Amino acid sequence: MELLSGADMLIRSLQDEGIEYIYGYPGGAALHIYDALFRQDKVKHILVRHEQAAVHMADGYARATGLPGTVLVTSGPGATNTITGIATAFMDSIPMVVLCGQVASTLIGEDAFQETDMIGVSRPVVKHNLSVRHPEEIPEIVRKAYYIASTGRPGPVVIDIPKDMTTPNERYEYIFPKKVKLRSYNPAIRGHAGQIKKAVDMLMAAKRPIIYAGGGVILGKATDQLTELVRMLGYPITNTLMGIGCYPASDKQHIGWLGMHGTYESNMAMHHSDLILCVGARFDDRVTNATEKFCPGARIVHIDIDPASISKTIDADVPIVGPVDAVLKEMLTLVRESKEKPDADAIAAWWKQIEEWRAFHGMRYETSPDVIKPQEVVEALWRLTNGEAFVTSDVGQHQMFAAQYYKFDKPNRWINSGGLGTMGFGLPAAMGVKLSFPDDEVLCITGEGSIQMNIQELSTCNQYNLPVKIINLNNQALGMVKQWQDMNYESRHSQSYMESLPDFVKLAEAYGHVGVRIDRKEDLVPKLKEVLAMKDKLVFVDINVDRFEHVYPMQVARGSMKDMWLSKTERV
Amino acid sequence: MRRIISVLLENEPGALSRVVGLFSQRNYNIETLTVAPTEDETLSRLTVTTTGSDKVIEQITKQLNKLIEVVKLVDLTEGAHIERELMLVKLKATGSQRAEIKRTVDIFRGQIVDVTSSVYTVQLAGNSEKLDGFIQAVGTSGVLEVVRSGVSGIARGEKVLSL
Ligand SMILES: Cc1ncc(C[n+]2csc(CCOP(=O)(O)OP(=O)(O)O)c2C)c(N)n1
Ligand SMILES: [Mg+2]
Numbered sequence: 131m132e133l134l135s136g137a138d139m140l141i142r143s144l145q146d147e148g149i150e151y152i153y154g155y156p157g158g159a160a161l162h163i164y165d166a167l168f169r170q171d172k173v174k175h176i177l178v179r180h181e182q183a184a185v186h187m188a189d190g191y192a193r194a195t196g197l198p199g200t201v202l203v204t205s206g207p208g209a210t211n212t213i214t215g216i217a218t219a220f221m222d223s224i225p226m227v228v229l230c231g232q233v234a235s236t237l238i239g240e241d242a243f244q245e246t247d248m249i250g251v252s253r254p255v256v257k258h259n260l261s262v263r264h265p266e267e268i269p270e271i272v273r274k275a276y277y278i279a280s281t282g283r284p285g286p287v288v289i290d291i292p293k294d295m296t297t298p299n300e301r302y303e304y305i306f307p308k309k310v311k312l313r314s315y316n317p318a319i320r321g322h323a324g325q326i327k328k329a330v331d332m333l334m335a336a337k338r339p340i341i342y343a344g345g346g347v348i349l350g351k352a353t354d355q356l357t358e359l360v361r362m363l364g365y366p367i368t369n370t371l372m373g374i375g376c377y378p379a380s381d382k383q384h385i386g387w388l389g390m391h392g393t394y395e396s397n398m399a400m401h402h403s404d405l406i407l408c409v410g411a412r413f414d415d416r417v418t419n420a421t422e423k424f425c426p427g428a429r430i431v432h433i434d435i436d437p438a439s440i441s442k443t444i445d446a447d448v449p450i451v452g453p454v455d456a457v458l459k460e461m462l463t464l465v466r467e468s469k470e471k472p473d474a475d476a477i478a479a480w481w482k483q484i485e486e487w488r489a490f491h492g493m494r495y496e497t498s499p500d501v502i503k504p505q506e507v508v509e510a511l512w513r514l515t516n517g518e519a520f521v522t523s524d525v526g527q528h529q530m531f532a533a534q535y536y537k538f539d540k541p542n543r544w545i546n547s548g549g550l551g552t553m554g555f556g557l558p559a560a561m562g563v564k565l566s567f568p569d570d571e572v573l574c575i576t577g578e579g580s581i582q583m584n585i586q587e588l589s590t591c592n593q594y595n596l597p598v599k600i601i602n603l604n605n606q607a608l609g610m611v612k613q614w615q616d617m618n619y620e621s622r623h624s625q626s627y628m629e630s631l632p633d634f635v636k637l638a639e640a641y642g643h644v645g646v647r648i649d650r651k652e653d654l655v656p657k658l659k660e661v662l663a664m665k666d667k668l669v670f671v672d673i674n675v676d677r678f679e680h681v682y683p684m685q686v687a688r689g690s691m692k693d694m695w696l697s698k699t700e701r702v
Numbered sequence: 703m704r705r706i707i708s709v710l711l712e713n714e715p716g717a718l719s720r721v722v723g724l725f726s727q728r729n730y731n732i733e734t735l736t737v738a739p740t741e742d743e744t745l746s747r748l749t750v751t752t753t754g755s756d757k758v759i760e761q762i763t764k765q766l767n768k769l770i771e772v773v774k775l776v777d778l779t780e781g782a783h784i785e786r787e788l789m790l791v792k793l794k795a796t797g798s799q800r801a802e803i804k805r806t807v808d809i810f811r812g813q814i815v816d817v818t819s820s821v822y823t824v825q826l827a828g829n830s831e832k833l834d835g836f837i838q839a840v841g842t843s844g845v846l847e848v849v850r851s852g853v854s855g856i857a858r859g860e861k862v863l864s865l
Pocket of ligand 2: 526577578579603604605606607608609
């Protein structure tokens with residue numbers, strides 16, 4: 131029989147769970163745990179400079195690997211600092227476990243020093259949270275937390291650990307449970323066969339079909355099945371911002387991503403389709419535009435692991451609850467065996483129409499002889515990295531340009547906060563990726579507004595040698611806010627200027643990194659090449675880009691999917 | 703439409719706040735809410751009455767089902783069911799009012815459970831309309847205090863909500 135203190139049990143459970151890295155920040159209520167960490171070397175701890183960054187690091191790791199990330203913080207301010215990160219992960223269904231210290235159970239409710247009701251505070255932004263009531267429960271709680279976080283529709287799970295649950299000299303028997311028993315939690319393991327059959331019949335009969343895939347395909351590790359199905363059918367595919375990489379962007383059946391800043395052709399094709407096969411996406415408002423005007427002629431098949439995502443905003447004609455990989459596999463078999471074949475003439479006519487849309491607009495922007503356009507920076511990076519880098523991003527115009535002009539052929543490489551839209555996500559997420567993929571190129575495409583929300587992490591990068599490349603598309607403004615003000619508030623730029631910007635080159639140097647500034651168009655490609663050649667250095671590239679650029683296409687507010695601005699002057 | 707949703711919930715601290723939180727977080731109505739342990743001490747039974755379009759009700763049941771501590775649930779209004787609510791009312795009862803109130807209580811099959819020289823305390827059980835009807839019959843001017851338990855419900859016939 132093995133006797134361990136609660137703190138040792140916690141760390142041992144992480145080891146038994148196979149956790150390699152945890153990201154965190156110590157403090158009073160977590161000190162027993164930090165001591166247990168110190169006395170072992172299997173679980174490695176990364177000390178960030180702000181708890182929010184620890185969560186984004188865990189998140190970046192989870193998005194790149196598909197495995198749950200782990201965070202450790204103290205009670206009170208340590209715990210509340212994680213909330214934005216947890217909410218970010220929650221909105222994008224990212225698996226993660228956040229371990230929070232808590233004041234001793236005997237003090238709870240007394241407004242003790244650094245006491246916060248973390249169970250209450252985190253409740254609306256977690257998949258589940260658990261509190262430890264006896265040290266012996268720790269292994270089971272840890273096991274449960276990882277199980278819940280990473281199965282079904284994934285999400286963050288918080289564990290609240292009162293300090294007296296980790297007291298060093300109180301030891302209990304350590305048993306790491308092999309299996310988790312949860313009578314009230316049984317995610318679907320396959321879809322309804324009858325519904326799948328119905329969906330396949332509809333796919334075969336469709337004249338203007340489109341496949342609309344989302345982040346669920348990546349989370350559900352179903353990119354191979356999806357790709358095979360799409361190729362077998364020969365139908366057009368679009369995906370959401372979160373689904374980028376679920377199908378190769380360079381393939382001709384891929385018509386770009388859809389929604390507010392999606393391609394003209396994908397939004398047009400959605401609007402005019404007669405059948406939408408939605409796979410692991412959720413018809414959110416940044417995709418559908420006004421729901422009452424959404425795709426008037428389309429019947430909808432919706433596959434999702436989460437029943438609550440189906441018919442939430444847009445009613446599905448054929449709902450299929452199940453893991454996307456299993457459902458797509460069954461569909462593949464049925465399509466292969468089907469006596470009906472797609473209507474070749476109708477599909478050819480549909481493609482002809484789509485190609486016309488693609489030729490009419492496609493992805494394009496005006497270049498300028500002397501000003502660097504943010505889009506051309508992204509295109510240059512895409513070429514210089516052969517489209518193979520991990521790209522994290524923050525939130526704003528730069529995020530949309532990155533998503534539009536970097537063509538991802540693989541999943542898990544485009545890493546951004548889609549659901550919550552959290553500025554400050556990019557750098558720590560890139561760090562989480564780089565730590566686990568040291569030989570891959572990791573770019574953080576950011577803006578001068580967003581980067582300053584977690585810039586202190588440059589220090590963490592120095593400590594752990596994380597040579598990410600920060601590409602600051604510096605437009606000297608909160609560009610996306612300014613764009614909305616240009617379009618909806620007669621260019622009254624209320625608080626959207628970033629005055630008194632720091633000298634980012636010096637700032638990077640102060641943290642022990644390399645800073646590079648690019649002002650002239652002719653320097654762009656040569657300097658980017660130099661930057662990418664500095665393999666073992668973190669380089670902060672501050673690029674002076676066009677301050678007046680807008681992101682297009684942009685859906686017209688309250689319109690249908692097909693109502694878009696294509697430039698400052700063209701509206702369709 | 704009004705619905706009665708009956709939920710078997712893990713009898714654990716925090717479980718109830720998750721249910722209540724869900725309703726406020728997603729802007730769903732709660733008209734009444736009752737909760738108590740069951741014969742199986744690991745489970746509580748919670749009954750919530752709510753209103754909303756079919757789409758909203760579908761979301762409510764799906765979102766409730768997603769809560770890890772929700773073990774099982776049923777929308778009782780989808781089938782034949784029995785609903786009961788308990789009400790205790792303090793009524794001003796002096797002079798000729800006393801006999802009048804007594805008669806009304808009998809008609810509604812209630813009981814006078816406490817008496818003073820000027821007050822009757824009445825206990826009444828039934829569906830919510832019956833309780834509303836009683837208040838109307840005695841007239842709000844004589845009502846000193848009302849406490850209602852909220853609705854509890856159970857399906858008719860052989861159907862049971864259990865593990
Ligand atoms: C934490 C947070 N606060 C506010 C916003 C609202 N917001 C969205 S984009 C944006 C501007 C971002 O500016 P910058 O990082 O410079 O990017 P740009 O749009 O200029 O490329 C703001 C303020 C947000 N998304 N996140
Ligand atoms: Mg900016």
